[in-house]
Amino acid sequence: MATSTPRILVLTTSHAQLGATGKPTGVWLEELALPMQWLAQQGASLSLASVAGGAIPLDPASLPPVDAPHPEPRQRFLREHADLLADSPAAAQLHADAFDALFLPGGHGTVWDLPDGAAPLVEAFYAAGKPIAAVCHGPAGLVGARRPDGQPLVSGLRVNAFTDHEERLAGLDQVVPFLLESRLSALGARFEAGPAWAPYCTQDVGDSGSVIITGQNPASSPAVAQALWTALAGGEPLAA
Numbered sequence: 001m002a003t004s005t006p007r008i009l010v011l012t013t014s015h016a017q018l019g020a021t022g023k024p025t026g027v028w029l030e031e032l033a034l035p036m037q038w039l040a041q042q043g044a045s046l047s048l049a050s051v052a053g054g055a056i057p058l059d060p061a062s063l064p065p066v067d068a069p070h071p072e073p074r075q076r077f078l079r080e081h082a083d084l085l086a087d088s089p090a091a092a093q094l095h096a097d098a099f100d101a102l103f104l105p106g107g108h109g110t111v112w113d114l115p116d117g118a119a120p121l122v123e124a125f126y127a128a129g130k131p132i133a134a135v136c137h138g139p140a141g142l143v144g145a146r147r148p149d150g151q152p153l154v155s156g157l158r159v160n161a162f163t164d165h166e167e168r169l170a171g172l173d174q175v176v177p178f179l180l181e182s183r184l185s186a187l188g189a190r191f192e193a194g195p196a197w198a199p200y201c202t203q204d205v206g207d208s209g210s211v212i213i214t215g216q217n218p219a220s221s222p223a224v225a226q227a228l229w230t231a232l233a234g235g236e237p238l239a240a
Contacts, residue, residue: 006232007045009099010036011091011118011141013109014050016057019175026057028107029064030218031135033077035103035225042229047099048081051117053090059107062218091117096124101232103225106136106162106218111176115144126153129209131231135224136162139214143183147207155188158204159214163193166217199223203231 012032018025036046050056064074078085096102102125104110104118118141125132127148134141139161145153164181167173185191193216194200200216201223211231215224 005043005045006100007047007098008039008101008103008228008232009094009096009121010046010048010103010105011121012048012050012056012088012105013107013113014052014054014057014117015109015112018108018172019112019177021175024057024060025108026059027062027105027109028059028136028218029062029074029077031105031107031138031221033074034221035105035135035228036081037073037077038222038225039103039229044229044232047094048084048088049091049094050088051091051113053088053093056085056088057109058085059109062107091121094121096121096128096130099125099130101125101131101133101228103228104132104134104138104141105221106134106138106140108137108172108176110137110140111178111180114138114141117141119144119146122153123147126206126208126210131211131213131228133213133215133224133228133231134161135215135221136217137180139184140180142212142214143180143187152187152189153206154184154212157189157206157212158192158202159184159189159212160192160194160200160202160216161214162217163196165193166196169196201227203227
């Protein structure tokens, strides 16, 4: 493991509006809360940040019902991280050398600001050979990143993400600025997909030694967290 207490940077979107619809969006809470809670239980030190800093927008559709029982993990996460969710540091204030891994949760907001907003950190983690994990729309953070040789970071790598089919099933394929599966494929990624809405996690290793872990949808969040922990421990990659 990189350190006795691995340090993981969790970087979220700051984008809060669903295109021209006027509807709110942001981070999908399940993809933020469940991996962070599980990784913390394993002994990781987690730091939460967002592209622009300040309040982190949460997609209202991902919030637990107000009458949810208190053991409900999302409720507990909101209570325990209220201060950081209200005022997070900005990506530009952070440096990859302070962390051992990068995690990018999803939510539709990511496709508007992660391609540019996450690129410098993604490139730095990749160049340093550190693991990068992303789930659902989180792989939008890989779209704008380049390897040190100038090629798209994802070129030739096995990846997955929220599929074009799932975007159509969600009724948002005409709302988002691009379809994530199509964009990753156009950048040369070897895109893989499982059944719609089912857990699916893909891994590959870049030429820098950086392990790239991608999960398809919210249900893939636990598998992505577990694969990231395995990568930090120096273990064998989990099968897709």
